[in-house]
Amino acid sequence: MDERSERWAKRFEIPLLIAAVLVIPMLVLDQADLGAPWDTVEAVLDWGTWLVFLLELVVMLSIVPDKKRWLRDHPIDVAATLLSPPMLPSSLAAARLLRLLRVLRLLRLAPLARRVFSLDGVRYGGLLAFLTLIGGGTAFAAAEHRASEWEGIWWAVETMTTVGYGDVYPTTVAGRAIGIFVMVVGVGFGTLLVGAIAERFIAHEVDQDIQEIDAGEDELRHELREVAARLERIELALRTRRR
The missing domain is CATH 1.10.287.70 (Helix Hairpins)
Structure with missing residues (x-):
């Protein structure tokens, strides 16, 4: 990536870390089925975290010089966005579990996590x-x-x-x-x-x-x-x- 792409990637680090962490309580609320108002909280977390991943994907693909290479180097980023949209019907329970891919983003953000939790x-x-x-x-x-x-x-x-x-x-x-x-x-x-x-x-x-x-x-x-x-x-x- 060029310098501009690296600057934007760093800008997304903290929002992506927060979004990946918030996926955990979102999944807990989803499995608990507590009813209102927790269903609303779960939906907000689902849409909010997914939109952060989508925004990063759109922005990075619009500024990186080599889009194909970026897609090859970031398979988890792409999968977490394309395979876990909140608009999936509730009947596709197995597919909704793909939201766990968002948590995997913590692996790529491990260096940032070490800086934050210091x-x-x-x-x-x-x-x-x-x-x-x-x-x-x-x-x-x-x-x-x-x-x-x-x-x-x-x-x-x-x-x-x-x-x-x-x-x-x-x-x-x-x-x-x-x-x-x-x-x-x-x-x-x-x-x-x-x-x-x-x-x-x-x-x-x-x-x-x-x-x-x-x-x-x-x-x-x-x-x-x-x-x-x-x-x-x-x-x-x-x-x-x-x-």
């Missing part, structure tokens, strides 16, 4: 965890027919923090599916925090070591200059005596 990307992980907490708790309350959404949010908090008091637990397939997603996000965000804190301490120690090395090099250069000056004075003195 010390600088903690805020993105925190935002994802917060949305999962609120959305997962609300969905759990609806799936388990709880009296209050706050009960679902309480369950999401103790699930994400791996406390697990056992006072609230899923009894339906939909609730357990939501629980799996909430647990994965919770454990992932905890791991992210631990890694970010460790990286911060390590980076601080590395900076200190670099500063110490730089200071040692400066001191060594200063001593070498003094030794060179002394040798020069000794050489000058020897020349004076010979005369």
Whole structure:
């Protein structure tokens, strides 16, 4: 790809990463069959994520110099867009499972994911965890027919923090599916925090070591200059005596 194509590809990285991640709760809602209003949420996620993939496909094919080569190099991108349109009828259940191809985009976006889920990307992980907490708790309350959404949010908090008091637990397939997603996000965000804190301490120690090395090099250069000056004075003195 030329420079213009690479710039546009980088612009699509974050939207595609978000879209690929949102496919997971979309599939959970689709399989849970919670009814209104979750059917509407699932439809919005389905159309929204698919339109992001479609937009990337259209834009990249319009600007890349070699369209055939781009299609050969991006088979998952093409398949995720062409084989998983939201307008597929609900009777084609097997075909609708092809939406999993959108999740596979995370493999190609792995380098970006590593940058996002790093010390600088903690805020993105925190935002994802917060949305999962609120959305997962609300969905759990609806799936388990709880009296209050706050009960679902309480369950999401103790699930994400791996406390697990056992006072609230899923009894339906939909609730357990939501629980799996909430647990994965919770454990992932905890791991992210631990890694970010460790990286911060390590980076601080590395900076200190670099500063110490730089200071040692400066001191060594200063001593070498003094030794060179002394040798020069000794050489000058020897020349004076010979005369």
